[in-house]
Amino acid sequence: MGRAEKGCPICYHKLPRPGEVLEPYDEELNYFMWIPGFEWKPKPVPEDDAYGSEHSESEGEADEDMEEALKEMVENDEMQQKYNEKASGGKVSTSDAAVLARQLGLAPSYADVEKCEQENGNQLDYATFQQFAAQSTHPEDNIEDLVGAFAHFDPNGTGTLTVQQMRNILMTFGEPLTKEEMSVVESKFFSGNTVDYRDFCTRVLARN
Secondary structure (H helix, E strand, C coil): CCHHHHHCHHHHHHCCCHHHHCCHHHCCCCHHHHCCCCCCCCCCCCHHHHCHHHHHHHHHHHHHHHHHHHHHHCCHHHHHHHHHHHCECCEEEHHHHHHHHHHCCCCCCHHHHHHHHHHHCCEECHHHHHHHHHHCCCCCCCHHHHHHHHHCCCCCCCCEEEHHHHHHHHCCCCCCCCHHHHHHHHHHHCCCCEEEHHHHHHHHCCCC
16 A cells, blocks of 8 residues: 555545546656655656657658759669669679769768668668669768868968879878779869869769
C-alpha cells in the first residue's frame, strides 16, 4: 500500500482516472506527484524525436538538391552507358563507381565512397550507383569558401597563384590529388605559369 493510499484511503480510491483529468501528453503523470515533497520530472525525449520532423524535412530537401544538381551535370543516358561499360553481373564495385563518377564530371570524396560502402556493401546496382552519383555532386559547395581557401596562400591579394603553388595545395591539403589526377587538372584548367584561382574555382564548380 502506497503512502497516499495509507494517508487517505477513501480519497485515494475515489480519485478519477488520470486519462479523465490529464491531457494526452501528461499520461506519464501519476497521483504520487500530488504528495507534498514529490518532485516530478518529465520523461526525457530522445533528441531524434524532439526534432525528428524538422530533421527529416532537411534531409529530404538535401536529397532533392543533390538530385537536381545531378540532372544539371549529367545526362541520364550517358550515366547509364558508362555504368553498363563497367558493370559485371549488373553491378559495379564502389571503387569503380568512384571512377565512373569522376569520368562523369562529379567529385566523390573518400568519405562519400566509404559511406556508400558501409551502407550498401562493395557491389552497387544501377539504382544505388545513381544515389551515389547524386551524393557526389556536393551542391552545398560554395565558391567563396573555395576561393577563400586559395586566398590564404595569396597574402598580397593578387588573385593568382603559380602552377607550382596550386600543385602543392591540391596534392597536400584536404583529400590530396594523386599525380595522375593532378595531371588531368593541369591539362584541363591550367595554361601558363600562373593560375587565376577564382576562375579555377568557378570552372571546377560549374554545373555543366
